[in-house]
Amino acid sequence: MDAEPNPLDRLVRNGNVPPVQAISLPYDVHDAGHEILVALRRVQSAAVRSAYTNAPGRTEEELRDLIKVRYAASARDSGSVDAWLLHCATREGIKLRAQRPDGKLVFGGRQNLERRRKGLITAGDWRSLRLRPLVSIGDKGELGNRHFRLSEDARTCTLRVYGHAVVLALPEMRGKRGELLRAVAALTAAGEINVEFRLGRDRLSVIFDPADLRRLPAGVTLQQDDDARLAAKGHKPRGRPRGEGWKPPPFRWADVERPVHPEWGPAITALPGRCLGIDLNPGWIGLTVVENRGNLRSLPATHVLDHRLVRLDLPRGASPELVTETLAKVAGLAVGLCEMHGVGFVSMEEGLGKLRSGGRSKATNHRLNSWDRTRLKAMLARRLGLREASLVTVWAAYSTTIGNVVFALPDACAAAADIGRRGLAEVDWRARTRAARLNGSLPKGGVEKDLLPFPCPEALPSLWKDSDMPNAAVQARLRQAGTWQAVHREIKSAAIGVRRPHPELVSGADGHARVSGPGHAVSRLGHRRRPGLVLRPTAVKRPVQPGTAAATDSREARVSPQAAR
Numbered sequence: 001m002d003a004e005p006n007p008l009d010r011l012v013r014n015g016n017v018p019p020v021q022a023i024s025l026p027y028d029v030h031d032a033g034h035e036i037l038v039a040l041r042r043v044q045s046a047a048v049r050s051a052y053t054n055a056p057g058r059t060e061e062e063l064r065d066l067i068k069v070r071y072a073a074s075a076r077d078s079g080s081v082d083a084w085l086l087h088c089a090t091r092e093g094i095k096l097r098a099q100r101p102d103g104k105l106v107f108g109g110r111q112n113l114e115r116r117r118k119g120l121i122t123a124g125d126w127r128s129l130r131l132r133p134l135v136s137i138g139d140k141g142e143l144g145n146r147h148f149r150l151s152e153d154a155r156t157c158t159l160r161v162y163g164h165a166v167v168l169a170l171p172e173m174r175g176k177r178g179e180l181l182r183a184v185a186a187l188t189a190a191g192e193i194n195v196e197f198r199l200g201r202d203r204l205s206v207i208f209d210p211a212d213l214r215r216l217p218a219g220v221t222l223q224q225d226d227d228a229r230l231a232a233k234g235h236k237p238r239g240r241p242r243g244e245g246w247k248p249p250p251f252r253w254a255d256v257e258r259p260v261h262p263e264w265g266p267a268i269t270a271l272p273g274r275c276l277g278i279d280l281n282p283g284w285i286g287l288t289v290v291e292n293r294g295n296l297r298s299l300p301a302t303h304v305l306d307h308r309l310v311r312l313d314l315p316r317g318a319s320p321e322l323v324t325e326t327l328a329k330v331a332g333l334a335v336g337l338c339e340m341h342g343v344g345f346v347s348m349e350e351g352l353g354k355l356r357s358g359g360r361s362k363a364t365n366h367r368l369n370s371w372d373r374t375r376l377k378a379m380l381a382r383r384l385g386l387r388e389a390s391l392v393t394v395w396a397a398y399s400t401t402i403g404n405v406v407f408a409l410p411d412a413c414a415a416a417a418d419i420g421r422r423g424l425a426e427v428d429w430r431a432r433t434r435a436a437r438l439n440g441s442l443p444k445g446g447v448e449k450d451l452l453p454f455p456c457p458e459a460l461p462s463l464w465k466d467s468d469m470p471n472a473a474v475q476a477r478l479r480q481a482g483t484w485q486a487v488h489r490e491i492k493s494a495a496i497g498v499r500r501p502h503p504e505l506v507s508g509a510d511g512h513a514r515v516s517g518p519g520h521a522v523s524r525l526g527h528r529r530r531p532g533l534v535l536r537p538t539a540v541k542r543p544v545q546p547g548t549a550a551a552t553d554s555r556e557a558r559v560s561p562q563a564a565r
Contacts, residue, residue, distance in 0.1 A: 020210075047067050108130040147161055281412050313532055327376045335383050348393050399416075
């Protein structure tokens with residue numbers, strides 16, 4: 001039962017964002033086919049529940065054998081699942097058990113279970129709610145997948161189990177998603193990539209690795225390029241052991257051009273000590289490029305190279321399509337800043353789940369909810385991965401307070417600058433941990449993870465309200481603060497003015513928005529009649545070398561000539 005690994009289990013370098021890309025689209029099927037799909041989902045859903053319950057204390061092979069004994073059926077039945085679908089159910093159960101190890105996961109939802117207990121829904125409704133999507137993990141050796149086949153034009157998808165075929169009619173997809181679906185269909189027909197399919201009640205999800213659609217050197221197959229990349233890192237090729245008689249797959253793209261992901265681009269040349277920090281707010285997003293090649297705890301040693309301030313302007317009740325389009329423009333803006341300044345990774349705040357909010361700010365805080373933040377995070381990880389850059393997440397508590405004290409930037413950009421500094425410290429800590437593990441010097445408690453800043457009160461003495469300089473006792477307490485709470489408490493008790501308002505936008509005579517004060521220029525985030533504005537600094541200092549950005553003092557943001565265009 002060896003096959004390609006589940007793409008949902010393959011994580012990017014930061015370890016918490018899957019690099020896979022999913023395209024979900026509705027489908028239509030005749031009545032007889034619908035009954036077959038429901039029967040297949042019912043059996044596999046029961047297998048997933050059994051795998052989840054019996055996963056502790058068993059290996060994957062033992063659990064798979066148990067599931068096969070329980071749910072194996074005759075091939076004559078049109079609703080019977082085969083061994084591969086049971087294998088996929090086993091993998092799903094193991095993954096769910098890892099996410100919820102206490103065994104208290106309620107399939108169908110705890111709220112719906114309570115409604116069933118009160119008699120608010122029928123037994124048939126409860127059984128329908130417990131149905132999970134039909135999952136078929138990709139297998140490159142079987143033309144991408146053992147059960148699903150996309151047509152060349154991606155207008156139909158055929159599901160075949162034990163010889164029983166069900167044809168799904170798909171809508172005509174245009175734009176980027178249509179281009180990707182047709183590219184996936186061509187690459188699976190050539191046997192180059194594996195694709196996972198998830199079939200729900202009325203939607204089909206096509207899941208693939210966008211890195212498989214990168215541009216390859218002339219005359220090189222994807223398998224050969226993957227093996228060369230692994231060999232360069234000192235790893236062995238993935239898959240089954242290859243004997244002496246093994247031959248690489250033939251090159252199939254001699255006469256036609258191999259499909260390439262529309263978001264692919266050349267690898268970003270990363271310069272050391274640079275990071276792009278991103279701060280998320282309900283109506284604003286701050287992006288700041290910082291550089292620190294010295295003490296990563298020192299805030300004055302962190303220099304601002306460039307920044308952008310995005311005003312989302314999303315209307316209340318905006319559709320998911322409009323939100324996705326707006327956030328995609330933000331992700332593209334972030335990748336453009338990385339390419340302009342040679343940034344190899346992006347730092348983003350983590351720990352923002354489903355936030356509860358009440359009172360006057362409830363509507364404001366819900367403009368950028370958990371789904372929006374997760375969506376932006378996934379788009380950033382995918383786009384950066386295609387440019388051989390990475391995304392790292394850090395704990396961003398008190399970043400607004402600390403960032404506004406030191407960086408003379410708008411509120412969101414100042415917080416993003418401190419998030420970028422924490423990203424540099426996070427990557428440095430991971431490198432030191434990896435080196436200590438390799439040479440055997442890893443201490444018992446692990447390498448100390450020190451992201452706390454070193455607040456230098458002399459950085460901007462004009463911010464202190466009561467005097468030009470704080471007294472020695474306050475400075476000593478700031479330097480000796482050992483926790484984030486202590487740093488925040490000392491800054492607040494020192495009576496520092498820490499909020500820098502965002503620039504005020506006014507409408508001109510021609511209807512275009514302008515900044516009321518000097519220092520920033522305004523441009524559209526996306527297309528015309530779409531929400532979103534971008535504020536960029538107008539202060540320009542010509543870099544020492546053409547095409548490179550010059551590091552500036554943290555109290556004054558300067559950008560390269562390209563950023564002022």
